[in-house]
Amino acid sequence: MKLYDFHGGIHPPEYKHLSNQTAIRQLPLPPTLVVPLSQHIGNPAKPIVNVGERVLAGQTLAKADGHVSAAIHAPTSGTVVDIAMRPFAHPSGLPDVAIVITPDGQHQWIEKQPLDWQHADTAQFKQHLQMMGVVGLGGAVFPTHLKVGDKLQHLVINGAECEPFITCDDLLMRERAADIVAGVDILRQRLQAENTLIGVEDNKPEAIRALQQACAGLPIEVVVVPTKYPSGGAKQLIRLLTGKEVPHGMRSTDLGVQCFNVATVYTMWRAVVLGEPVVSRIVTLTGAVKQAGNVEALIGTPLAWLLQQAEPTYSGQQAVVMGGPMMGFELPDLQAGLTKASNCLIVKDPALFPPRPAALPCIRCGACAEACPAQLQPMDLYWFAKAKNLGAAQENALFDCIECGACSYVCPSQIPLVDYYRFAKSEIWAAEREKKAADLARTRHEFRQFRLERDKAEKAARLAAKTATPPPTAAPQALDDSKRAAIEAAMKRAAEKKAQNADAPAAEAKPKKDDEAKKAAIQAAMERAAARKAAKESGEAAPAVETPAAKPAMDDAKKAAIQAAMERAAARKAAKESGEAAPAVETPAAKPAMDDAKKAAIQAAMERAAARKAAKENGEAAPAVETPAAKPAMDEEKKAAIQAAMARAAARKAQQAAEKGDPT
Ligand code: SF4
Numbered sequence: 181m182k183l184y185d186f187h188g189g190i191h192p193p194e195y196k197h198l199s200n201q202t203a204i205r206q207l208p209l210p211p212t213l214v215v216p217l218s219q220h221i222g223n224p225a226k227p228i229v230n231v232g233e234r235v236l237a238g239q240t241l242a243k244a245d246g247h248v249s250a251a252i253h254a255p256t257s258g259t260v261v262d263i264a265m266r267p268f269a270h271p272s273g274l275p276d277v278a279i280v281i282t283p284d285g286q287h288q289w290i291e292k293q294p295l296d297w298q299h300a301d302t303a304q305f306k307q308h309l310q311m312m313g314v315v316g317l318g319g320a321v322f323p324t325h326l327k328v329g330d331k332l333q334h335l336v337i338n339g340a341e342c343e344p345f346i347t348c349d350d351l352l353m354r355e356r357a358a359d360i361v362a363g364v365d366i367l368r369q370r371l372q373a374e375n376t377l378i379g380v381e382d383n384k385p386e387a388i389r390a391l392q393q394a395c396a397g398l399p400i401e402v403v404v405v406p407t408k409y410p411s412g413g414a415k416q417l418i419r420l421l422t423g424k425e426v427p428h429g430m431r432s433t434d435l436g437v438q439c440f441n442v443a444t445v446y447t448m449w450r451a452v453v454l455g456e457p458v459v460s461r462i463v464t465l466t467g468a469v470k471q472a473g474n475v476e477a478l479i480g481t482p483l484a485w486l487l488q489q490a491e492p493t494y495s496g497q498q499a500v501v502m503g504g505p506m507m508g509f510e511l512p513d514l515q516a517g518l519t520k521a522s523n524c525l526i527v528k529d530p531a532l533f534p535p536r537p538a539a540l541p542c543i544r545c546g547a548c549a550e551a552c553p554a555q556l557q558p559m560d561l562y563w564f565a566k567a568k569n570l571g572a573a574q575e576n577a578l579f580d581c582i583e584c585g586a587c588s589y590v591c592p593s594q595i596p597l598v599d600y601y602r603f604a605k606s607e608i609w610a611a612e613r614e615k616k617a618a619d620l621a622r623t624r625h626e627f628r629q630f631r632l633e634r635d636k637a638e639k640a641a642r643l644a645a646k647t648a649t650p651p652p653t654a655a656p657q658a659l660d661d662s663k664r665a666a667i668e669a670a671m672k673r674a675a676e677k678k679a680q681n682a683d684a685p686a687a688e689a690k691p692k693k694d695d696e697a698k699k700a701a702i703q704a705a706m707e708r709a710a711a712r713k714a715a716k717e718s719g720e721a722a723p724a725v726e727t728p729a730a731k732p733a734m735d736d737a738k739k740a741a742i743q744a745a746m747e748r749a750a751a752r753k754a755a756k757e758s759g760e761a762a763p764a765v766e767t768p769a770a771k772p773a774m775d776d777a778k779k780a781a782i783q784a785a786m787e788r789a790a791a792r793k794a795a796k797e798n799g800e801a802a803p804a805v806e807t808p809a810a811k812p813a814m815d816e817e818k819k820a821a822i823q824a825a826m827a828r829a830a831a832r833k834a835q836q837a838a839e840k841g842d843p844t
């Protein structure tokens with residue numbers, strides 16, 4: 181098969197022999213596990229367990245938070261003893277949230293859930309990978325479910341493992357080639373790849389043989405590539421195997437190519453076929469240790485405990501590198517837990533890693549540009565980063581730099597160029613984060629101002645509506661026609677009822693002890709209640725209740741009606757006492773016709789009643805009862821007789837009192 185070379189590259193000492201001589205070792209359970217929630221590109225996973233909870237191996241500890249995220253699982257059975265900030269394996273040295281588990285020693289698994297991948301649709305396949313926490317184990321830890329959607333022309337499997345010292349992929353390919361190839365075959369079918377290639381550097385003959393045997397009969401080709409650093413870079417391997425260059429600003433999928441690391445494919449196969457989430461990985465322990473080799477370690481294993489398994493022979497300050505010597509970083513704290521990205525731990529000693537000489541000025545020799553596999557101008561990026569001219573650094577494709585370190589390796593001035601690029605990238609990311617935070621804060625402030633103004637305006641409107649004295653007809657005018665009609669109808673019914681009530685005493689002709697004023701008040705209350713009910717049924721605000729101030733608005737007719745009712749009651753009482761027929765009750769319609777003659781008749785009836793009472797007390801015959809019809813005939817003589825009788829009665833009463841010794 182034709183191979184294509186890529187620009188630049190270097191050939192550093194490999195040191196792979198230190199750790200590739202023995203088989204992968206299984207380790208005992210560590211005393212504790214510190215499982216970080218940020219083990220992938222994107223949002224950290226969200227914890228779904230609590231402190232004190234017992235968990236089983238493979239149980240989800242934290243679920244994916246959003247599309248660019250992946251789940252985190254319990255590596256073994258045990259008890260969650262803490263969820264807190266813990267040391268984290270990162271160059272920044274900053275801690276991060278981790279779930280701490282004390283293993284119970286039983287390593288009891290949850291029920292495993294394989295996927296029927298041949299019948300699952302793309303969404304189900306993606307969801308399964310995300311739920312199983314499958315991410316890129318080659319170092320990038322990019323969630324794998326984000327890479328399995330598009331149909332491909334070339335499926336490239338990365339078994340190059342070009343970084344010195346690291347041999348975990350080599351041992352994995354040697355020992356588990358069949359499982360890897362089974363995973364590759366699943367991907368090949370799912371992504372309908374026309375061409376499937378596994379690229380392996382020629383310094384791994386045993387792995388190549390194992391893979392070739394496993395691929396027998398399958399449309400999968402194992403391609404042996406020359407050993408050159410960094411042939412394991414995704415873009416470099418794609419170039420090597422397919423001849424395609426991924427241009428600046430584009431992704432390989434835009435060219436119909438996708439690249440997966442062999443360890444990623446292996447964990448994907450376990451997740452799909454065995455139903456096991458990612459709870460462990462193969463790690464190379466090498467450098468200044470007695471037991472160099474590869475171990476299968478649980479995620480979360482404390483790095484200090486892990487290194488003890490290899491028996492370090494040196495323990496200087498910041499003596500452990502995670503990753504390789506080219507792209508790795510010195511671990512700030514060995515209490516951090518192993519992550520999915522941790523492929524290698526190297527214990528440094530002065531023999532293997534002599535101190536780097538002091539950096540000298542750049543002599544513009546151009547060696548760095550010749551070595552750069554991304555075809556950048558490293559010396560220019562160095563100047564821009566040093567001068568904090570971050571805009572210029574970005575314009576010169578700073579983010580195309582894969583931090584391979586080839587430029588630093590060849591620099592005769594010993595300038596730690598990659599450190600400058602990392603610094604510039606972190607500054608740009610920090611500035612972008614600050615800009616996003618500022619934009620968010622400004623948006624929030626503007627919305628708060630808008631909300632305050634809106635609340636203020638609404639409050640003022642409510643206050644104005646409350647304090648305004650509406651004209652008597654204001655409320656009805658504010659109502660729509662249908663509502664107003666409902667209220668008017670209710671008031672009309674109330675008025676009719678009132679008229680009927682006014683007629684009722686005449687019809688029933690029965691005396692009542694309640695005075696008419698009380699009735700009128702009750703009637704008014706009923707009218708108001710009827711109006712309110714009508715308003716409520718029509719969905720309107722209830723009409724204003726008549727306050728004392730509103731009472732003057734009560735019309736004169738109502739007052740006159742009450743007055744008339746009181747007069748009629750007095751007349752009926754007087755007529756009853758005098759034994760006369762009760763005067764006819766006046767209806768409201770007849771009321772205006774009530775004249776002075778009627779009033780005089782009432783007065784006369786009262787006088788006659790008094791005369792009869794006086795005559796009775798005197799033992800005299802009661803004066804003849806005058807009928808209303810006879811009243812006009814009552815003359816002055818009769819009046820005089822009554823008054824005389826009254827005078828006599830008074831005299832007798834005074835005499836009787838004197839005879840009894842009454843002081844009065
Ligand atoms: S290799 Fe070093 S000295 Fe030479 S141009 Fe690059 S940065 Fe400058």
Ligand code: SF4
Pocket residue numbers: 548551552553554555556557558580581582583584585586587588597598601
């Ligand atoms: S570290 Fe960046 S600039 Fe230097 S050689 Fe690698 S890709 Fe090029």
